[in-house]
Amino acid sequence: MKNLRTVVEEKLPELPVVQYAWLGEEEIPFSERVREICRNECPRYGTSWSCPPGVGTVRECMERCAGFPGMFVFTTIAEVTDAADMEETLATRGAHEAVTKEIREIFEGEGCRTLALSADSCAICDRCAYPDAPCRHPERMLPCLESYGIIVPELAQKAGIEFMNGANIVTWFGVILFTE
Ligand code: SF4
8 A cells, every 4th residue: 555655746746846845743943933024014914814813823823733743845836027026926826725725635535634834815705704703714724834933934944945946936835734
């Protein structure tokens, strides 16, 4: 019988994954400092269940992740005409989220429980239900890596994955935490 890694890696060539790595959950670099950046610099702070403080404290996020010992980290890339144009950049995120969900399905198809984290704030609903009502699509919503207090450049370094892939190339990170 094939092990989980083999099953996942055999399916990866069908997906636009650029780089990937297998790590342990204990290798995730968490920091409260990331939250400060969210709070001070991101207009989505306090407006979505996928962002702080809606996702819980960094401690709560760490505890949630601790329930999933395995971690699969990967990137997809998208070429844009101007990486500083947030509208153009964010328009490429949907394709990355679709890949994240496809990879999550591979793990779940092998009987794993998963926790998937993706990039940037959830944009499924025109107007997020936060904070007046629960998330409308908790099974589809992918919290943002940074919202969990994860230092993505440090995670990339640990994984041996390029954090950036050149001018006007957007590099999107995704994480599937899993139990076997
Ligand atoms: S699915 Fe809707 S309610 Fe849930 S986090 Fe995303 S935008 Fe908000």
